[in-house]
Each structure stands twice: as C-alpha cells, then as structure tokens.
Amino acid sequence: MRTEKLAVASAALALAAGASAIVKPLPVPERGFISSKPGETWEQGLLSGNGTVGLNVFGQPLDETAILTHERMFIPLGKPHMPPDNGNRLFEIRNLIDRGLYRQATELALELSGQEGFLYHDHFVPTFDLKIKMDAKGEAKDYMRSVDFQTGVATVQWSDDNGTYERRSFVSRADGLAVMQIEGSAKGSVGCRLKMKVRDPHPELIGGGNSPQKPRSDNMYKFYVEKTTFAAEADALTVRQTFNHSYPGSIHAMEGIVQVVNDGGTVTKDGDELVVKGADRVLLLIDVEMLYDPAHTAMGTF
Known part of the structure; x- marks a missing residue:
C-alpha cells in the first residue's frame, strides 16, 4: 500500500509543482502569496491542506518546522456532560x-x-511537528517562499555555497497524505536531519509561549496526555500518542508517520531521528491517523 501511494503522491507533486527541476528565481504564482522573509511563528506559516489534514510550513531555509494538523485532533478531556x-x-x-x-x-x-x-469542550491541537535541519555550506541567501492558491503547493527556495535548494509541499486530497520534496541543483547536494516533535506542552491548550497561562497549559498537557512515543525505522519516523481521558466516541490515540524516499543518497538512523546524506532529491510522505480503538494501530499502514 505504501508503494502504491508513493507513486500516486510523487506524480501528483510533480504535476502540482509544474516541473521537477528547480526554477530560479522562484516564479510568482498567478494567484497566491510570495515573500522574501521566512515565517517566525505558526501564524506566519505557509498553509496547505485537503480538508482533513493540514500542513503549516514556517519556511525557515536551514531549520524548518512543518506543523501537521488533523480535523479530528480534539484532545479528550473526559466524557461530555x-x-x-x-x-x-x-x-x-x-x-x-x-x-x-x-x-x-x-x-x-x-x-x-x-x-x-x-465547561470546556475538547481542545483542538496540532498532531506533531516535523523538524528538518538542512546541511549547509555558508549562509543562506537569495531566499523566497510562496504558496500557489490554485494548486495548494507551498515552496521555499534559497541558495548557499553548494547551490540552490527547494522544498515543495502540498496535501493530497486523493490519498490523504502530506507530501514534501527537497531538491538541490547540484547532484548529491541534499543532506538533512529529520525529527518528529510533539509540541510539549501544546501551547494551544490554555495560552502558550511565555504567557501567564503557560504553567496551567503545562499541567493540563501532563494531565490529559498519557504517553508519547517516537521511533525511527530504516526509512520512516513514527509517533504514537495516547490520552488519559478518552471516552466512547472520542479518539483514543494519534499516530503519525513520515516515510523517507531518497534519490541517490543514504538514510541512516540516529536514535529517533533520520539522517539523509548525499541525495539528489528527497521525498517525504506524511500520514496522520486518529484511532478510536485503543487496541488498534495504523502505524506503517499508509
């Protein structure tokens, strides 16, 4: 099933982006958004989605954060009255x-x-973050980012001493997957470190950041989230989160997976992270599942 979705999602990304090769400078979308500055917070991120899965990309060239959301990720607070x-x-x-x-x-x-x-309703929170730390030579320059509103493709482009790089992302409606492609203009120039991270604590619970509500948010997160587990396989990162106060009809667990397909390079595990070296291109397929049966797992079943 993974191979089948990989082929479909890869073709869809190439079609939506318009070309597989880097076009420099980054074209201005006919209908969309373009900026010469990356986002600093989630409010400034590049958005894409399919109505169920959402993707928010900050656009930081060398230290990227991509926030994944799911329409049903309401953290259970206990059986409703x-x-x-x-x-x-x-x-x-x-x-x-x-x-x-x-x-x-x-x-x-x-x-x-x-x-x-x-009475509070169940809180809507992100599922997880995907952190991408790029290998770099020299400072990032010639930076641009954009979203094409007609295709939903979010693009981040920059250059350093090794050449030009581009990350293109979108969320497939047909396959329910978020897809990201990382490409370099020079052969074998793509290297990065990939890590999944849950916003611990979720700032969206009650306030966030360094606000006066943060201690309360910390305590609420510990109270409602039972366990969060990360793992790395040969070609994938996974996360599973369970909740203390699930009830019949609510979600009992959240699972996410990032499958890594590299072209021309190597992928190795380092703890719960993956390290990509010497690739021409890297394709990431990201799936998020909400589980209503605590005994069931969707991990590894794209």
Missing part, C-alpha cells in the same frame, strides 16, 4: 425574555441545566 431535557420549561424562559427579564431568563436556564460552572 449530557444536558437535561428541559424542553417543557422552554416557554418560561421565552416568556421572561419577551418581558425583558434577561437576567432571570439566564438564571433559570442555568438552573435547569444542572451546570455548576463553565
């Missing part, structure tokens, strides 16, 4: 509102709900 059936009292609430007694209407509605305080 079912509201009581109070439809037979609805006429009283409406009558109070008609008379302009809004506070009394609100208090009655709250009393009938049986709710003691504010």
Whole structure:
C-alpha cells in the first residue's frame, strides 16, 4: 500500500509543482502569496491542506518546522456532560425574555441545566511537528517562499555555497497524505536531519509561549496526555500518542508517520531521528491517523 501511494503522491507533486527541476528565481504564482522573509511563528506559516489534514510550513531555509494538523485532533478531556431535557420549561424562559427579564431568563436556564460552572469542550491541537535541519555550506541567501492558491503547493527556495535548494509541499486530497520534496541543483547536494516533535506542552491548550497561562497549559498537557512515543525505522519516523481521558466516541490515540524516499543518497538512523546524506532529491510522505480503538494501530499502514 505504501508503494502504491508513493507513486500516486510523487506524480501528483510533480504535476502540482509544474516541473521537477528547480526554477530560479522562484516564479510568482498567478494567484497566491510570495515573500522574501521566512515565517517566525505558526501564524506566519505557509498553509496547505485537503480538508482533513493540514500542513503549516514556517519556511525557515536551514531549520524548518512543518506543523501537521488533523480535523479530528480534539484532545479528550473526559466524557461530555449530557444536558437535561428541559424542553417543557422552554416557554418560561421565552416568556421572561419577551418581558425583558434577561437576567432571570439566564438564571433559570442555568438552573435547569444542572451546570455548576463553565465547561470546556475538547481542545483542538496540532498532531506533531516535523523538524528538518538542512546541511549547509555558508549562509543562506537569495531566499523566497510562496504558496500557489490554485494548486495548494507551498515552496521555499534559497541558495548557499553548494547551490540552490527547494522544498515543495502540498496535501493530497486523493490519498490523504502530506507530501514534501527537497531538491538541490547540484547532484548529491541534499543532506538533512529529520525529527518528529510533539509540541510539549501544546501551547494551544490554555495560552502558550511565555504567557501567564503557560504553567496551567503545562499541567493540563501532563494531565490529559498519557504517553508519547517516537521511533525511527530504516526509512520512516513514527509517533504514537495516547490520552488519559478518552471516552466512547472520542479518539483514543494519534499516530503519525513520515516515510523517507531518497534519490541517490543514504538514510541512516540516529536514535529517533533520520539522517539523509548525499541525495539528489528527497521525498517525504506524511500520514496522520486518529484511532478510536485503543487496541488498534495504523502505524506503517499508509
């Protein structure tokens, strides 16, 4: 199944990008966005997606961060409270509102709900980050990045003393995969270190960064996330995350995989990272799965 999706996704990337060779300087999309500065935060990233899987690429030439999201990655906070059936009292609430007694209407509605305080819904958070640290000779220069709104392809281009490099990314709707291609203008010039990272703690839970809410976010992450496991195979990185407060109908685990296909180089393991050396081109296929059965695993089954 991996081989079949690889062929489809690779062809789709070449088609969407318009050409397999680097075109310098980076063309301006007919409809899209182009910038000479990389993003510093996720708000400034290059976006692509297929409605289910989302990809946010910062565009840093030598130390890239690609954030993966999934439409169903709502971290379980525990079984939701079912509201009581109070439809037979609805006429009283409406009558109070008609008379302009809004506070009394609100208090009655709250009393009938049986709710003691504010209830949080399950939080939407990223799945994982893919970190790409490029080998480089000299400083990065001639930098540009772009998104083509017609194809969804995000491109980052720069040069150093070894030549010109380009990363092109998009998310395939047909195959449900995020795809990234890293290419160098000189033969055997692509080298990089690949690592998966979960935003620990997720700043999106309650505030983030160095905000006053960060300690609370840290504690919430530890409370709701049971375990996060990373691993490296000969040609793939994997991550599995399980949750402490899953309930029937919620996700029980998140799994992600980055399969690495290199052209002309080598791929070796270094702990839970992969190291690419001497490649002409590297293709990354990224899959994200939400699991509703805690005994099931989708790892390695693209």
